[in-house]
Amino acid sequence: MSSWPDVAVAGGSIGGLTTAILLRDLGCEVDVYERSAAPLADRGAGIVVLPVTERLLELHGRNDDVMSLTWWKYVDASGEVLSADPDNFRFTSWTTIYQGLLGIFGDDHYHLGSELVDITPEPGSVEAALSGDRKVSADLLVCADGIQSTARNLLLPEVSPNYAGYVAWRGVTSEAVLSEEARRDLADSLIYQILDHSHILVYAIPGPNGSTSVGERSINFVWYRNYPEGESFDDIMTDVDGVRRPTTMPPGSIRQEHMERMRDTASRALAPTLAEVVLKADTTLIQAIFDLESDRMVFDRACLLGDAAFAVRPHVAAGQAKACADGWALADALQRAGGDVVAALGLWEQPQLELGRAVVGRSRDMGERVQIRGELIAGDPTWKFGLYGPHD
Numbered sequence: 001m002s003s004w005p006d007v008a009v010a011g012g013s014i015g016g017l018t019t020a021i022l023l024r025d026l027g028c029e030v031d032v033y034e035r036s037a038a039p040l041a042d043r044g045a046g047i048v049v050l051p052v053t054e055r056l057l058e059l060h061g062r063n064d065d066v067m068s069l070t071w072w073k074y075v076d077a078s079g080e081v082l083s084a085d086p087d088n089f090r091f092t093s094w095t096t097i098y099q100g101l102l103g104i105f106g107d108d109h110y111h112l113g114s115e116l117v118d119i120t121p122e123p124g125s126v127e128a129a130l131s132g133d134r135k136v137s138a139d140l141l142v143c144a145d146g147i148q149s150t151a152r153n154l155l156l157p158e159v160s161p162n163y164a165g166y167v168a169w170r171g172v173t174s175e176a177v178l179s180e181e182a183r184r185d186l187a188d189s190l191i192y193q194i195l196d197h198s199h200i201l202v203y204a205i206p207g208p209n210g211s212t213s214v215g216e217r218s219i220n221f222v223w224y225r226n227y228p229e230g231e232s233f234d235d236i237m238t239d240v241d242g243v244r245r246p247t248t249m250p251p252g253s254i255r256q257e258h259m260e261r262m263r264d265t266a267s268r269a270l271a272p273t274l275a276e277v278v279l280k281a282d283t284t285l286i287q288a289i290f291d292l293e294s295d296r297m298v299f300d301r302a303c304l305l306g307d308a309a310f311a312v313r314p315h316v317a318a319g320q321a322k323a324c325a326d327g328w329a330l331a332d333a334l335q336r337a338g339g340d341v342v343a344a345l346g347l348w349e350q351p352q353l354e355l356g357r358a359v360v361g362r363s364r365d366m367g368e369r370v371q372i373r374g375e376l377i378a379g380d381p382t383w384k385f386g387l388y389g390p391h392d
């Protein structure tokens with residue numbers, strides 16, 4: 001009889017899939033239960049690919065559509081370059097990572113339309129109740145169901161996301177529609193502009209067909225703008241149908257008056273290349289920014305992973321990396337424990353709690369510096385992506 005446990009993973013995004021693949025490769029029987037009834041779609045387009053996020057794709061030879069950009073630049077409102085560092089960070093789209101991982105895991109044990117609704121500990125196992133009056137029993141339940149985690153609400157009802165006071169306007173523009181000057185500016189550079197208690201970054205990602213050739217790529221922008229909690233935040237998060245959205249305003253849902261206000265500000269305040277990217281965007285969405293810290297990740301034979309336990313502001317570009325790091329550490333702990341779930345979770349929890357607290361604290365400090373205190377300076381060597389620290 002195999003010593004490896006049967007595992008149920010609630011949440012089929014990047015963290016859940018990474019964990020599922022690693023535990024399956026270890027010898028576990030693994031099923032993934034995803035609440036969405038359809039395959040997951042693009043969530044904010046571009047992402048920075050830190051090493052731990054790419055590690056599994058690289059092992060399986062599926063990281064061809066991940067690309068490097070040499071320069072990290074800051075510009076002023078006129079477009080003049082204030083600083084330029086050769087950083088060579090790597091970028092791709094969320095969809096590229098997700099589809100690559102799903103291709104490795106396969107469809108047979110990936111169950112759509114399967115929302116976690118309850119968790120019941122059993123002697124030597126754990127039972128997960130799913131939508132549609134279904135129940136599954138497993139030796140280990142990994143809850144990777146995101147910032148609005150049902151599992152966390154059940155296991156840690158006192159812990160909830162805290163709004164940071166600002167949102168990210170995000171969008172994607174086809175590089176082909178940009179001027180020659182804008183394409184030159186963005187050919188091999190990520191570009192930042194610091195505004196009054198605000199900032200924007202723009203960078204290239206592979207195009208819809210995976211092309212990384214200049215002129216065929218997509219250009220991703222992330223523009224952080226303050227909306228105080230209360231009336232201002234409620235207004236920006238109320239969609240065209242009058243529905244108050246909790247975390248994200250998908251493309252097509254933002255009210256026209258907000259779109260017009262954003263475009264007017266872009267025309268007046270952004271450097272020419274950055275304004276052009278924003279104004280020519282094919283899709284635009286809003287992502288509210290939150291902090292979340294859990295004081296526990298393990299509950300008998302269930303555990304919280306990724307954003308379900310710690311939500312990281314995007315400034316360190318480590319949200320996906322943190323979830324993947326949790327998965328790698330869990331697989332390592334399970335291997336060291338010889339398949340003993342309780343012993344493995346005991347090995348795993350404290351280091352991941354420490355990592356979560358550290359990265360949330362660093363990302364919070366970065367956000368407060370620029371959006372609240374207005375202290376970010378072009379070329380600041382500490383303002384870099386990384387899970388464990390700048391560049392790390």
